[in-house]
Amino acid sequence: MSKTSDQFDSSDCVCSFGMKLTWDINDPKLPQDTKQYDAFQEWTDGYVRYIYSSEDKNAQRHLSGWAMRNTNNHNCQILKKSCLGVVVCSRNCSLPDGSKLQLRPAICDKARQKQQKKLCPNCNSALELIPCRGHSGYPVTNFWRVDGKAIFFQAKGVHDHPRPESKSETEARRSAVKRRMSSPHFSQKRRLVEPEPGRYDMAFPNIHQLTMDGPDRFSIIAESNYPIQTQHYPPFQNPEPYKFPYDTHTTAAMADAPSTLQKPANHRLYMTRPPCGYDFAVPGYLGSGPYPTTLYKDPSSPQTETEPNKSGPSLSGMSHGTSPLGSHERSYAETTGKHHGWKQILSKGAYGERGDYTQLPTNANHHYYNSDYPCRYTGPAPATPAALQTIITTTTKVSYQPCPKPSVVKYGENIYDVKGLSNCNSILEETSPNSYSDLKIPEDSGVIKSALSYQDTLPAKIERSENFEGYRYSSYSSNSYPERMSHPFRYDSGEY
């Protein structure tokens, strides 16, 4: 934690190490002489990048709090995973503690189908899978790439759904169930109660008990997600609160637990507290207020966060808010309208201005660039950014070839602009205006070049995938701070 917070708080480290450097998972050459690594982030959200140590077990396992399934991108160098969303009660019932059921979708297709046939452990109504559409109508994607001593991680998209249980929680629950089942006592009981085939493994209350003790317990459901839901349905709908919870975590905690995943449980704690961080932030984006946020938030996220974050959150919030009624389906369906949905949203409301991608930069720029954002990945310079982003977002393979052999690309060392690496600080401050220039465009990366040129020509495409990205990119910061301190906990710890 300390490390994390320090990083973020300190002026020099506005963003994670990975975000400070300009790279894309598709770059033929990634930063080589990494001297610093990001702490593992269990709940990444938004367009973020991290560089983990290749020794980080969580990173090695390509873990995520979100239920991510492997997606074939026909590029063996880059592992791509897409988000499955979250399983909720179709009736949106409230658990005894007021939280909502938010199960982790099974990764395996078959298992997921079975899972969906089960009933809500709390009210027995059907379970429903809320698909993730946070990336221009498609599921949020995570990319992993091992290069040298580092594991590069890049996420694209903003989760538009509550968080599911973390993997560890799910596992814990399962093992608990097993134990239960195995115990003679339970097995008997179980038969009595179990008639319903669909039923979930355990009744809710049990979940808590079994899952974890300590502060975490309820986190499963309550945590971050909770807010969201609450807002949805009930009259209340605040974008921020919604996002607040998870956004924050997403990235936030990372620093704290070096190799351990953070637990959401803490979120809960945060939620409880006055919605401060975010609230303030809101004004920034809603209004055009520059960013009061900065003050409250991390210094680190200033630019990025200011706008991007909110946009992220707000968007998601909006989407939910839009269909306050109820069923996830609905809201999702609407949102699902893919880009359309988002587009509309974007074009309206606070973001209207930014709806237009090109414009975004303007606003954004001030923040980002003026302030000092070297790191910004996308550093959407009004003109160029789009192009870059496009690349980033869309690409899966790009210049990379399906992998004949690993050696395909040799990464020159130091080809990367090391500025970012070593002198992040300085960069931050100096780079502002031309941010783009900073984006080093390695000669070799034809990708980028093409992208740039591309941008002018293809506004449409940009819109589609980039709208979000634009802002979201830096969002990571938002995540980080409110809760950075939060879950120092375990993940792997295999408590169970």
Place this chain on the structure above:
DNA sequence: CACTGCGGGGAAC
């Protein structure tokens, strides 16, 4: 039994 990663292949744009 489920998770994970790989890879073939189809559909849509």
Place this chain on the structure above:
DNA sequence: GTTCCCCGCAGTG
């Protein structure tokens, strides 16, 4: 040509 998705396979725990 690119991107996404589905499917099956195999290894692992």
